[in-house]
Amino acid sequence: MPSVRSKAVAAVLAAVILAVLATLVHGPWKGTRLATGPDGDTQRVASTAMAPPVLAPVSGDPAGATPTDAGIQAVLGPLMKATALGAPPAVAVVDALTGRALFGANQERAATPASTTKITTAVAALTAPGPDHRIATRVVPGATPGTIVLVGGGDPTLTALDGRQYGGRYQPARLSDLAVATVAALKAAGTTQVRLQYDTTLYTGPAVHPIGAGNENIAPVVSLMADEGRVDPSIVGKEADRVQTPGADAAKKFAAMLKSSGITVEGAPAAGTAPAGGAPELASVQSPPVSAMVEQMLTVSDNDMAEALLRQVAIAKGQPASFQGGTVASRQVLEGLGVTYGASDLKDGSGLDKDDRLTPQTLVQTLTLAASPKHPELRWALTGLPIAGFTGTLADRYGQSSGAADAAGVVRAKTGSLTGVSTLSGLVRDRDGRLLAFAILADRFTGDPGPARAAIDRMASALAGCGCGTAG
Known part of the structure; x- marks a missing residue:
């Protein structure tokens, strides 16, 4: 030894x-x-x-x-x-x-x-x-009054945890930060009740990797997910069980965060699409730069x-x-x-x-x-x-x-x-x-x-x- x-x-x-x-x-x-x-x-x-x-x-x-x-x-x-x-x-x-x-x-x-x-x-x-590019996850008003849309931009780092397990310049975007900013924007507009949709339409083609569904090495590849779709998000850097609908899972966690801050979310989050033409942004968070990823x-x-x-x-x-x-x-x-x-x-x-x-x-x-x-x-x-x-x-x-x-x-x-x-x-x-x-x-x-x-x-x-x- x-x-x-x-x-x-x-x-x-x-x-x-x-x-x-x-x-x-x-x-x-x-x-x-x-x-x-x-x-x-x-x-x-x-x-x-x-x-x-x-x-x-x-x-x-x-x-x-x-x-x-x-x-x-x-x-x-x-x-x-x-x-x-x-x-x-x-x-x-x-x-x-x-x-x-x-x-x-x-x-x-x-x-x-x-x-x-x-x-x-x-x-x-x-x-x-390029190395300085960052990926945004956004919340925008929906096409229907009283609806907001959580829009996935493809950020694989988005975490529903507090982020303390990460260090250095690699600082993943936090879903909780997005929720805080969204709540502030809603309350400033006098809104305390919403319906939540989530938009995963950025990616096209099959979401499941050719190796097949249920593989512990990778989640379905969608443009919105939290903690890489891990069933237990605290497991980092190992093979782990994955949810099969990462977008819906991230939206549910986001809805829970809104509720804990005083926003009533009607029903369960539903799949939707952000309005075309660049809807005004309520809130957003950004990934680390591509270089860090x-x-x-x-x-x-x-x-x-x-x-x-x-x-x-x-x-x-x-x-x-x-x-x-x-x-x-x-x-x-x-x-x-x-x-x-x-x-x-x-x-x-x-x-x-x-x-x-x-x-x-x-x-x-x-x-x-x-x-x-x-x-x-x-x-x-x-x-x-x-x-x-x-x-x-x-x-x-x-x-x-x-x-x-x-x-x-x-x-x-x-x-x-x-x-x-x-x-x-x-x-x-x-x-x-x-x-x-x-x-x-x-x-x-x-x-x-x-x-x-x-x-x-x-x-x-x-x-x-x-x-x-x-x-x-």
Whole structure:
């Protein structure tokens, strides 16, 4: 077992590496650290602004020696033959600073990406509608006198709780704040009795994800929900039972809040539509910015947030706010940025659909874009990636018994896991200090995913330990 002192040293090392990665890519940053999401427990630690560290030159190059193709081949080639992987995975490694391909094995094969799909969703959302965009949930007068309409704008963060379980700059919109503002507006107009409708017409197409209804990984995708439709809203960051009518559930909670503040709500909330032509607003609350939601989505692998962000991309690009419209819009954004889509073909924004296909090439090109100083608006697609052994869906990996412990705090990557699928894609600094982008997609094994996951972690660890600019 590692000593307390060694753990403390590792934690400090991880913080330093985090600062180096952030400043190497885009400079100091602020954000929130989140521990494991739907695949485990959640903990949140607010980060603070970090000053740029002074980086000593390595091998005469402040960015680290340029890796060689042979060096990468020497360390990855043998590891790809691990029997736990079932068949050699689809892999790509590029120099994150130049985009130069360093290693490829089936890199143009479209494999099942699982939750590494969220990397593409993140970059698309940070491009359109952009990092500063916020999603409004509104209350407007209804078409019938005495009626008000709760209008869903697609905010996946809206909470019926008090919000104290959240920290840092990630501050979800609170349904209670919306109720307080609505009550004030109604009483100012002399109104103490209303009928409540709720409008979920922003989204089109099927609400139920292709994996089917009743799945604990995701609620029906609608434009109005509270606490991601969880039956027990206090459960955060884990699989949980979901209500099947999230819009109606949110409206019922909102009605209860109005009643507790002295407004009589006649009957049960009913589905409706806000009047066309821009009805005057009684009250509204706004989500955190897209940048904060992207960090949350990536770190805890939040499926509901991924699908909501995908629909915001669709709206920004003039596509239907649906699974299909979102994936069409996301592809438009990525190809517009210069990403080679090739055989990639996505069906959703979360990666839950086993029919999703991404090539390693698409993933590493997307990560390289996010690492480019030409695209500071994409920085959150990197700062949201879990840190090996410390945060998010990598918090419980890269331990002492993993065979990959040397990469704890060094690898920063998005995980993916489905039956017969284990994937990892992100960034790593090699031993020479060079920043590499990688994607490892294993989707052809059977049985326990643990050994496949460990084999992939050893591959990422090998990249971290490689002196790839010399003999490998």
